[in-house]
Amino acid sequence: MAPHDRMLVTIEDHDVELSNLDKIMFPATGFTKGEVIDYYTRVAPVMLPHLRGRPATRIRFPHGVEGAHFFEKNRPGGTPGWVHLATLPVPGSTRRRETIDFVVVDDLPTLVWLANLAAIELHTPQWRLGADPDLMVVDLDPGEPAGLRECCAVAVLMRDRLDVDGIAAFPKTSGRKGMQLCCPISGTQDSVVVSGYARRVAEELSRMVPGSITANMARRLRPGKIFIDWSQNAAAKTTVTPYSLRAGATPTASTPMTWDEVAAMATGDAEARQFGAGEVLERVGGHGDLLSELFRPGPAVPH
Template identity: 65%
Template sequence: MPAEKIRVEVEDRTLEVSNLDKVLYPGVGFTKGEVIDYYTRIAPVLLPHLRDRPLTRIRYPNGVDASFFFEKNAPASTPDWVRQARLPTPGSSKDRDELDYVVCDDLPTLVWLANLAALELHTPQWRVGTRSRAGEPRPDLMVVDLDPGSPAGLPECSTVAVRMRDRLAQDGIASYPKTSGKKGMQLCCPIAGKQSADEVSGYARRIAEELERADPELITAKMAKRLRPGKIFIDWSQNSAAKTTVAPYSLRAGSVPAASAPLTWTEVEAAGSGELGAVRPFTAVEVLARAEEYGDLMADLLVPGPKLPR
């Protein structure tokens, strides 16, 4: 049977949504209608972090237990009111390849994406229109990804996050923590947008290696997976112009509809001190409640930060 389509008004746009009862998270019966509802309700704090950033989506049209695909380019069915940006794809041969990226600046676009089962929303650390004269992106964020190797987990991530926060603060860099929505954490740092992605990656790598030297039993800055068991890998390479990071408040594909949740430093410090459950994967319902309680814990990312030390 063809999918039942329903016309809805979202701000000043008319959209068609379909299959609202389709279960996308089979383990808990979470439907596409609930995905659309989550993204509609979280939009006030999510959209500022998507604005002006080319969007990579991970789509799960038949749910998280079925096949999925990454999508960077705008699909052929993209409405003409959805903002697109034709950009080189960083990392391609001499950046000659171009794609028409979707840029999600408003609620109608977000609802349209949710209806496509674009569960995960990933963005680069740079914005459209912020390139050097040579055409290189100029990131306004630095992201440090903390990836635990089993049996290490979020408590160990929290310990390393606090150390990273304190070290960055010595250079005048503020950092804001969030869960990845899966097993790890990320620290996001506003920066000036005046340096290349290579310079940002180089700085993040130097700090990661410094922390590794201080505690090699807990921390590694090396890519090799064989070195990670029981340690926290500080992934400085997330700052490559070609890399993307899951956006704050984005859903993640998994057994439950968890989302990438901004955290308070009080929570992170408590988790690092051994308080069980202080930091954990938070579900969509919990993230909505946290946004109601705290507002956007990452709002300061929207204000330009300092240049990184050389």
């Protein structure tokens, strides 16, 4: 690589090397690595609070979204000394590791450093370091020909059901096909309790609307239905972080929504679609962080 392909920038007193800024990451739109870095830099004020204190799993696309990619949990080679690392046990690791040094994205320099490594997607667990889950996530996954519109209809049903138990739900798109509901909960219950509650509610709704909803993981049962994936609350699971880009044909992102928007998409009064990176930045400018309520303590889930 020619020397002029690299540049050193100082961000919050840390030196971060950037390279190959003109490399195309999304060939269908010509979206470059420089634009990926720019997006994460601009969305950082609302994204970083959702990343702080949570070990991050990255999905890296060194040659763009149409090239080979890999999941990365352990710290990459050449990790700067100022990056926050958390050494955590990983039972059942396919590489027979007892622990992994996870990257914790606590600040803008770390976020930019990862973006420069072509870490297009960032995923985080429902718990922060040293604590039990403080989030419950309901993942709504559509089986074709069902799509995001049907997800929105199920999201409204799920919101109303959770409200009966005093649990508030906040919607976001997945950035791909479906969406998730994020629910602040008490940080004093383990993942087994939270996952069990999410499963009971999912199964209840699937019995109410069996033609449209399934809580069964079997893929043969999903076509034309919305799968309510309660298993996202298992301790080892992660969910795409709010505002993370997704590696599809175009640079969409996991986007917080208002319930009015969800209802409009569910009824067909608005187009049910994912949002692009530029739209997300515009929405942040107009709404701020629609998921800011996630940082308030939530209730315990019923046993």
